[in-house]
Amino acid sequence: MTIREVAEHAGVGTKTVSRVVNNEPNVAPATAARVRASIEALAWEPDAYAANLRRATTRTRSVGLLLGSVGNPFSATMHRAIEDVAVHRDVAVFASSLDDDPEREVAAVEAFVRRKVDGLILTCVADSQAYLADLVPPEMPVVFIDREPTGYAADSVHSANVEGARLATRHVLGFGHRRLALLIDRRGLWTARERERGFHLALEEFGVPLESATVIDGLSDQDAAERAVMTMLGSPDAPTAIVSGQNLITVGAVHGLRKLDRHHDVALIGFDDVELADLMEPGISVVAQRPAELGRIAAERLFASLDSGRRLAPEGVVVPVDLIPRGSGEIRPPRRHGR
Structure with a gap:
């Protein structure tokens, strides 16, 4: 169950669900009641989403990694390169397979956010990644690997x-x-x-x-x-x-x-x-x-943002092929x- 499904059930936008969950103003009482009824009817657990705007400043020393398939040698090599960068910083990498399923993309991101990872490295497949604006905390850096995003400004690292x-x-x-x-x-x-x-x-x-x-x-x-x-x-x-x-x-x-x-x-x-x-x-x-190079650059870019304490201006890196x-x-x- 995702926040988008709750929003569709209630007939509102995801930002409205966010405001209700976080007890923010500017939501009509009747609308708020409808959203809460949808949350209860769908048995959605909103604590992870609500935590986005109340996120503690302490780090969890973990990052979320979404790949096409961890069983594909290309993805596996990128995974290893990212871990090689992370391990020197004593950071754990939680990896999940996308299997080119848009629903799995959203669900995986929600799961990562629920675990309060410090940053995300994502391979995307959904038509648009605009949903991330509602789902991902503003201070959480995001780097896209292998594919460019649509509807969301963030770093991207991919082949030529x-x-x-x-x-x-x-x-x-x-x-x-x-x-x-x-x-x-x-x-x-x-x-x-x-x-x-x-x-x-x-x-x-x-x-x-x-x-x-x-x-x-x-x-x-x-x-x-x-x-x-x-x-x-x-x-x-x-x-x-x-x-x-x-x-x-x-x-x-x-x-x-x-x-x-x-x-x-x-x-x-x-x-x-x-x-x-x-x-x-x-x-x-x-x-x-060059999957190892793709993974290394993506990880280094993510940690550069984390080290700065803010999201850096988005950049696109194109890695040559041979x-x-x-x-x-x-x-x-x-x-x-x-x-």
Whole structure:
């Protein structure tokens, strides 16, 4: 149960619920009574939210970390880097998985605030993070990692998504490919949209019509990516090169290519590195992110705010990516008949 649900039940805004919980003025008696009735009907425990504006100045020596999935190696590496910074300050890191669920995002933030963490490092998925203005105490620093927020001003640290996808796409275009496919997770994710934008920029640069390329979105895991590759390569005008939008999709694409015995004649380049990529045959070419650097910078920015005793002016940090050619991205397209 969240404050937003209480507000919807009572037919008011979240700020009105906040004022009622904190016994603030400027709320009509009838409205306040309706809010309290909703709190009771929904059995909502408002003490954590009410504590936001009454927060003690003492620190709890803990931070809340929300990641896409702690089981994903990319997220796990960022997690470890953040902990490495925090442990030297004797600060505990409470981590939670987002699993790209907007409701889990809000619930996780509420849980962190309830535990009175000193600051938040968040990967976001909801359409807007404007809810944080009502939920997070004004003195609590927030840093967004991997994705940029919407509707909320705070630090952000993320990879060069557009340029990275452009670099990957230009790489296979440079080897002669003109029938390309981009595989991404759902377009609702900021990273997916940014990487698709980089893909399109590279096609335009090489004079390849956008409509001649294939974009498959909504691939939430490696099994979905594997099925997409196997279906796509069965078409008459199948792509000769695949650009994968993230590491789990790359793994699925590898499985699909190998099941079809096409891993030596269809080029593949992934965004973000994958485990054992250098031991495959051919090795998997990637544009690698720097998750450890992302985590370190995010943690250092958070602690800089905590050390200053106030929220610093928001800044955006873009971390470069690295092209690692290993073989799969350097496969040339098949020669046309008569050439």
